[in-house]
Amino acid sequence: MHRHYGRMLRALSVGRMKSSSCSLWQPPVDMYESDSELIVFVEVAGIAPDKIKIMAENEMLTISGERKCLISGVNHVHRLEIEYGHFACRIPLPVSIDVDKTKSEINNGFLLVRMPVVRHQGTVEINLK
Numbered sequence: 001m002h003r004h005y006g007r008m009l010r011a012l013s014v015g016r017m018k019s020s021s022c023s024l025w026q027p028p029v030d031m032y033e034s035d036s037e038l039i040v041f042v043e044v045a046g047i048a049p050d051k052i053k054i055m056a057e058n059e060m061l062t063i064s065g066e067r068k069c070l071i072s073g074v075n076h077v078h079r080l081e082i083e084y085g086h087f088a089c090r091i092p093l094p095v096s097i098d099v100d101k102t103k104s105e106i107n108n109g110f111l112l113v114r115m116p117v118v119r120h121q122g123t124v125e126i127n128l129k
Helices: 002-012
Strands: 029-033 037-043 052-056 060-067 085-092 103-107 110-116
Touching: 029 085, 052 110, 060 110
Parallel strands: none
Antiparallel strands: 029 037, 037 110, 052 060, 060 085, 103 110
């Protein structure tokens, strides 16, 4: 929803737009779960790996960074669909993960984050105090 709203707003004000490094947007995210891990795909085409920060918590994944526009010196914008500037995604995780074993890589413009799922098994006696 935010992505579409941002595009509509930009389309209405393209003539008055100024470059800004503080715009906030979110790249598309897919999340999958296997028997042993959560897998998150994030579209990060055109973003330098050193501009991406990934923070994994037990039940939250935060991905932030910046995509810079490399085009300058234009007089008219005829089409503007690619989001630029800072972005931040806070993704609630549906299960607990092992943050120490989380891995990530970038391949063909997609960030892949693999997070092992922590499944609590067995019986625990809970003492009343």
